[in-house]
Amino acid sequence: MTVSQGAALSIGAVLGTGVIALPALAAQTAGPASLIAWGALVVLSVPLAATFAALGARYPDSGGVATYVRNAFGRRAAAVVGWSFYFAVPVGAPAAALFGGAYVSAALGGGTRTTLLTAGALMLAVTGGNLGGVRVSGRLQLGLAGLLIALLLTATITALPHAHTANLHPFAPHGWWAIGPAAAVLVWGFAGWEAVTSLAADFRRPKQDLPRATGIALVVVAVLYLGIAAASVLVIGPAMPGTDAPLAELLAIGVGGQVRTIAAGAALLLTLGTMNAYYAGAAKLGAALGRDGALPAWFGRGAAPGSVPRRSLVVVALLGAASLAVVAATGTGTRALVLLTSGCFVLVYLMGSAAAIKLLPRRTLARWCAILAFASSVGLMVVTGWYVLGTLVIAAGALLYTRRARGPEKSPEISGRAVDSVAA
Template sequence: MTTPAHGHLSALQGTALYIGAVLGTGVIALPSLAAEAAGPASLLAWLGLVVLSAPLAATFAALGARHPDAGGVATYARHAFGERAFAVVGWCFLLAVPPGAAAAALFGGAYVAAALGGGTATTAVTALVLMSGVTAANAAGLKVTGRLQTVLAAVLAALLLSAVALSLPDARAAHLEPFAPHGWTAVGPAAALLVWSFAGWEAITHLAGEFRRPERDLPRAAGAAVVVVGALYLLVAFAVVAVLGPAAGETEAPLGELMARAMGTDARFPAAAAAVLLTTGTMNAYYAGAANLAAALGRDGALPPWLARGSAAGEIPRRGLGLVAGLGTVALTTVLATGVGTDRLVLLTTGSFVTVYAVGVAAALRLLPRRTAGHRAAVAASGAVLLMVAMVAMSGVYLLWPLAVAGAALLYRARAARRSATPPVPRPRAEAGPARGSRR
């Protein structure tokens, strides 16, 4: 077992980071996208993914407790399958964060634009401000990040519970009929979209070494987060379908609609505030994890070595953070310039995360001792991953992205290995000139 590193995060702060990573922006837009795809039957997709997320969370928490390292799932893959797996998983996670961050920032920006006006310009400016703020918070270190995330999680939970409780008097049983207007097979595509909402259980593994006592605090944080996130997702999804009815699949801001029903007034501004908080929480957790991963990849040769600074527990991986922030800005600029929809970004990111899950769970089956709770969770999680792969496979081409990233990672690793194995070419000696004072 790897000797645990001692960081600053408590179990409470870890729970908040988990909630931010998993709850995040999924609750802003995905209830309506899922309802559009499957109607009230989308609730089955939500319930199924809540159930599937429990063994996933337990598996990655068990791995993080035994092997606390900034490499996270990539480190587990290396212990189980070797250096190639380390590079592939590391790149897949790292390059999933920029398009995911762009989608998250745009979700939040759309709510702000709905409140303030200004259309695409307001959305773009808000997205850039969110990215800059999260980058600054992470540059200050995990002490600041952990405290910020604890406050965000508490405010978000109170806000979502209030919106659901106050809107439920408008729920109608008639809104649940027909339950499967697009057929039962539509639950699959709805679930493929919702996989985005449950990505994040692997993200905190990159921060495992930053916990005060990873072997104790990480499983506690994961268990508490599963309960909180599952309850909030199910409550919000049910309220969206039961309260909004047929309009659930037509609105781009289901949380805002719920708040409007709850308050009886224009709820654009509180909905925008909730969206900004949710977006900040998600990006905060992912930027922290991805920055640590970038430093670990640089440390271990899967990325340029100048990224390695900050890979030890307690250090701030500012170079890795700069890489993540830069790629996120490039992704956002590309999306705004091309007009690619956020649903495509969601599916692109989901394909990469499912790949990380698949390799991570396979590594857990090898690394975790048999007859332990962690190994039993990994066995259950393997079934969950197979279902997730099947869901994302329904989206077709989006699985090509992680394949392309894997190929690039292997090419980089092969070139780096050749460079390190090639002995330096000796410089030719300068020809000896004639002795001083001699004649030619």
């Protein structure tokens, strides 16, 4: 996998379906002050991204965050992190697919039926793409990322001339404390910096290529997220909390024409990019968990660099389909799925950054980033609130499984593969 493909996967993992709906949800929670929450999470992304890039470069293994935690704290802690990420993807994937499907139904009609059929088709598409291996999914992601960046830049640049500073008043209509809950909503849009670490061993030169890919992704994500958020507040203004499609509104104001069709295309690109990156990372992680004894050994095929973890991928796809079926049968909205997924990722960040503090060399920039990331993750857990409880159920399942399944506390074959330390 090349630097450009790795950067595209990172961009897709982070800059996903958050652009579709989060600007409106955040503005509904905190008004124009939601821009502070956007800025805070962009700043938080710097130490998080740097921490996981440093770990991935030093420990290039398909286990990703689970490998780092295993080397730092043992197999039970690694199982908790691995399960939290692996089983979060089938919960979050239907929500992401339904976001894209809603835009398609708005453009073509058909209501819930069109939304569900589109969601199912998206999930099948990313499963098929990843069955071909990381090279196929990486090339797919590179093309999607290019189209996505062009579209978002067009929406922002064409809409900003219509901005009005009067839309910033009142700046905090729900009080300054509302910035915290707005940040909790935005966690969904900024999760993903850890996803590509499971693919670190598939880079040609992990020590050099992974930090470069992460740096490129960080700059692109920061520019596009802040641009879309600022344009949404300044251009759409007080009407934004009442819309489910702020990106479509920006395109309508800036470009005009068949806005619903354009917005549907954008939603599909965003959804495909996000789901492709997460399916690829989760499939590799599941295989590594099977290899290390945190899941049944049946999962372990495909954990080696360059191999395709088809068994793990099929499980992710089937669990995702089951989640979508539950949503279709019960009429449950996507909000619960989003917040449960975010709670899982907060725990992954917390334990991953704690492992980095222990594993990375002292007195390096990377370790200081890990300390900042750990403190920030504690704050994210606080603002996420009760939805972290779902993660605790998954964690309990992991601990019960590893208690019954015997295996080495550490993973010597992984620990011995650490490359020279990375300072950034």
